[in-house]
Amino acid sequence: MASAVVHKILHHNHSNRESSPQQNHSSPAPQEDQELPTMERAYEEEKIKLAQWEDLKRPLSPGQIAVDANKKLVENSSCVLRQQDFELIKTLGTGTFARVWLVRLANPKDGDQNKVFALKILRKVDVIRLKQVEHVRNERNVLAAVAGHPFITTMVASFQDTDSLYMLLDYCPGGExxxxxxxxxxxxxxxxxxxxxxxxxxxxxxxxxxxxxxxxxxxxxxxxxxxxxxxxxxxxxxxxxxxxxxxxxxxxxxxxxxxxxxxxxxxxxxxxxxxxxxxxxxxxxxxxxxxxxxxxxxxxxxxxxxxxxxxxxxxxxxxxxxxxxxxxxxxxxxxxxxxxxxxxxxxxxxxxxxxxxHRKVQGPIVPHLRGPADTRNFDEYEPEPEGREKYSSEMRERWDECFRDF
Structure with missing residues (x-):
């Protein structure tokens, strides 16, 4: 399972961060050489899973959502995904500290070109400044727990980088x-x-x-x-x-x-x-x-x-x-x-x-769509402002532990 491999990678990366500067500049240990293919394999498995998840998704019963939490194809915290793995297509919505983008897989394989997602990007600086750390953590953990419900947005994966937190969600083209x-x-x-x-x-x-x-x-x-x-x-x-x-x-x-x-x-x-x-x-x-x-x-x-x-x-x-x-x-x-x-x-x-x-009843409004990436039911938004505050090393030292769930 990719999740087991990802867990191993996460532990390995954490160990690297705690090593001394002198160790980091020394020659790689044989164990580190062995880990590199494992990381690449985990990365490829993660991308394959993202491409396949929509074809395999189905409503889970309320009991299965909780019981099979570790077996679900979605809701995992990924240490291998990056924003660069996705092509940003259009802003779907904005908030005080978040922006949601319609995205597709970058460099998709044949047949995966029309597989799209909603990517919620939360800047760590804004989350901290607006005192939303607990709310953001609650959101990520609740979405992980409820993945598989037929009428709740599915969090496919979550990940982070130096400046931002990411939640990859299923895209609902019908709008609000x-x-x-x-x-x-x-x-x-x-x-x-x-x-x-x-x-x-x-x-x-x-x-x-x-x-x-x-x-x-x-x-x-x-x-x-x-x-x-x-x-x-x-x-x-x-x-x-x-x-x-x-x-x-x-x-x-x-x-x-x-x-x-x-x-x-x-x-x-x-x-x-x-x-x-x-x-x-x-x-x-x-x-x-x-x-x-x-x-x-x-x-x-x-x-x-x-x-x-x-x-x-x-x-x-x-x-x-x-x-x-x-x-x-x-x-x-x-x-x-x-x-x-x-x-x-x-x-x-x-x-x-x-x-x-079980979604066997026809909905009263079925959106007319040109394709999976149709955004006609969403408004236009201003581009993100430039020159925004950076996530400093002091912030990282104080707050990174709070974002470990991502």
Missing amino acids: VFSYLRRARRFNEPTSQFYAAEIVLILEFLHEKEGVAYRDLKPENILIDAEGHLKLVDFGFAKKVDNRETYTLCGTPEYLAPEVIRNTGHGCAVDWWAFGILVYEFLVGQPPFWDQNPMKIYEQIVEGRVRYPSAMTPDARDLISGLCTVDTSKRLGNIKGGAGAVKSHPWFRNIDWDALY
């Missing part, structure tokens, strides 16, 4: 659900039910199998893949909480749960509140709590009074009111039955959950 929602103004009920049901399956898995709170559910973080199914992306705020409470203020104002605003401690229940807001936005076209002043939004959320349009069906109202309940002990999804209570709600009566999980 947010864009489709704005064009349509609102989704009809069957479309809303389909997307909402796939999100229920995501939250059920994250909460009940992994103990992870996602904490940033919103249309901008949900992409549509080539077959019309959802993929949840951007796990920067995701955190393994299990049954503990956490206090970090994070998320998007319109989607924050009351307990986050009050800073009374929160857990996975925040995702069910946000899910209620999301269903409302699907059906109405805008979230229930909104104001130009974020403080006014927070006041509305803490009050928790949702106003429903007269055209909304009683089942939809009942579902949203159960989810957007200020008291977490009474919130649907967080009460007895967990996600099962959400799945059995009358609004989802027509959903075949097993068929949906």
